[in-house]
Amino acid sequence: MxxxxxxxxxxxxxxxxxxxxxxxxxxxxxxxxxxxxxxxxxxxxxxxxxxxxxxxxxxxxxxxxxxxxxxxxxxxxxxxxxxxxxxxxxxxxxxxxxxxxxxxxxxxxxxxxxxxxxxxxxxxxxxxxxxxxxxxxxxxxxxxxxxxxxxxxxxxxxxxxxxxxxxxxxxxxxxxxxxxxxxxxxxxxxxxxxxxxxxxxxxxxxxxxxxxxxxxxxxxxxxxxxxxxVKGGAAGTWRAPRQNVAFHRGMGRFYRKFHGAERPLGAWVVYAGIGAKLAVSLTRSAVGRRQLAWRASAR
The missing domain is CATH 3.90.550.10 (Spore Coat Polysaccharide Biosynthesis Protein SpsA; Chain A)
Structure with missing residues (x-):
């Protein structure tokens, strides 16, 4: 065939x-x-x-x-x-x-x-x-x-x-x-x-x-x-925690794999930024999901 x-x-x-x-x-x-x-x-x-x-x-x-x-x-x-x-x-x-x-x-x-x-x-x-x-x-x-x-x-x-x-x-x-x-x-x-x-x-x-x-x-x-x-249609407006962690972990892996050895100092700065952004993103996502749930219950 x-x-x-x-x-x-x-x-x-x-x-x-x-x-x-x-x-x-x-x-x-x-x-x-x-x-x-x-x-x-x-x-x-x-x-x-x-x-x-x-x-x-x-x-x-x-x-x-x-x-x-x-x-x-x-x-x-x-x-x-x-x-x-x-x-x-x-x-x-x-x-x-x-x-x-x-x-x-x-x-x-x-x-x-x-x-x-x-x-x-x-x-x-x-x-x-x-x-x-x-x-x-x-x-x-x-x-x-x-x-x-x-x-x-x-x-x-x-x-x-x-x-x-x-x-x-x-x-x-x-x-x-x-x-x-x-x-x-x-x-x-x-x-x-x-x-x-x-x-x-x-x-x-x-x-x-x-x-x-x-x-x-x-x-x-x-x-x-x-x-x-649709961009994000499968994940919804707010990423679930597991998806959120996967996104930021993936960025960290990309840097370890391709830049970690050649730019160790720069990579560590990026890792710190990734960690901080993850913390903020998880907080915003949790707040957003609570707001959506509250609006749904108030209807």
């Missing part, structure tokens, strides 16, 4: 409505220039996701895990056995637009030195998601990010983590694309390896992009294709 042109892997955890909307969009806007196979790996959601997907989208290949194994592990279930020329790791809270998949696959076909590509991501109201294209965080930019300076700064040294010098609608090489949409060449995947399973959730995308560069593959952003990204 001939291998498909594209395999799409979606990982879900208690986000049934987002998964169904994502799959519906892929059904309406599929890859038209070749065969596409869609996989869903469910992290033991227990919310009816598996049953509903099997009922409404029988062509989707469903893998139901018996535990919440995390984002990297779940993606690797499919990535390890993918046969297609290209594999797309896609978030469940994204939705395809017409022609986007064909545009991105054509981009990869035309650029054999590109190992990974990401597209333009917009929120439901059309607002551009600046995290669609990123520079790798440095100790200075990460510290600025955690201190809240990076979002307001025009300095590349302070704000470059979120906004490389590349326009929203432009195409060009970047350090990293967003984990919500990572289109990967299978030959490059065989060269670079799977997602690092030490990241339970968050930062695995930056790690992967970093390793693609280390292996000599280009990472490209193309603003000519668009996916809608």
């Amino acid at each position: 001939a291998a498909p042109k594209l395999e799409v892997v979606i990982v879900s955890y208690r986000c049934r409505d987002h998964v169904l909307a994502c799959l519906d969009s892929l059904e309406r806007h599929p890859l038209r220039g070749g065969e596409m196979v869609v996989h869903l790996v469910d992290n033991a959601s227990g919310d009816g996701t598996v049953e509903e997907v099997r009922r409404r989208f029988p062509a989707v290949e469903v893998v139901a895990l018996d535990r919440n194994a995390g984002f990297s592990v779940a993606n690797n279930v499919v990535l390890a056995r993918a046969r297609a020329e290209y594999v797309l790791a896609l978030n469940p809270d994204t939705e395809a637009t017409e022609g986007a998949l064909d545009h991105m696959v054509a981009l990869m076909d035309a650029n054999p030195d590109v190992g990974m590509a990401g597209c333009r991501l917009v929120q439901p109201d059309g607002t551009f998601d600046h995290a669609a294209k990123r520079s790798f965080p440095t100790p200075l930019s990460a510290l600025a990010h955690f201190a809240g300076i990076g979002r307001r700064s025009d300095s590349r040294a302070l704000g470059g983590y979120r906004a490389p010098d590349l326009g929203e609608r432009e195409r060009g090489e970047v350090d990293a694309v967003n984990g919500a949409f990572m289109l990967v060449r299978r030959d490059a995947l065989a060269d670079v390896g799977l997602l690092d399973e030490a990241y339970w959730l968050y930062m695995e995308d930056l790690d992967w992009c970093y390793r693609f560069h280390q292996a000599g593959w280009k990472v490209l952003y193309d603003g000519g294709a668009t996916f809608v990204h």
Whole structure:
């Protein structure tokens, strides 16, 4: 049997409505220039996701895990056995637009030195998601990010983590694309390896992009294709404590792995900033959840 042109892997955890909307969009806007196979790996959601997907989208290949194994592990279930020329790791809270998949696959076909590509991501109201294209965080930019300076700064040294010098609608090489949409060449995947399973959730995308560069593959952003990204739809408005800890722990792991030895002093400054930001974030999240609960009970 001939291998498909594209395999799409979606990982879900208690986000049934987002998964169904994502799959519906892929059904309406599929890859038209070749065969596409869609996989869903469910992290033991227990919310009816598996049953509903099997009922409404029988062509989707469903893998139901018996535990919440995390984002990297779940993606690797499919990535390890993918046969297609290209594999797309896609978030469940994204939705395809017409022609986007064909545009991105054509981009990869035309650029054999590109190992990974990401597209333009917009929120439901059309607002551009600046995290669609990123520079790798440095100790200075990460510290600025955690201190809240990076979002307001025009300095590349302070704000470059979120906004490389590349326009929203432009195409060009970047350090990293967003984990919500990572289109990967299978030959490059065989060269670079799977997602690092030490990241339970968050930062695995930056790690992967970093390793693609280390292996000599280009990472490209193309603003000519668009996916809608609800951004946080699966996690809700306020991150659960486990997700919050995973995000900050992931940032710490990234620095230990790639910068700890060469910049020990700078890395320790970043670790301190990560710890302080985690404490603040957990407090804000707890307060926010209490406020939501109070408003719900007051209705």
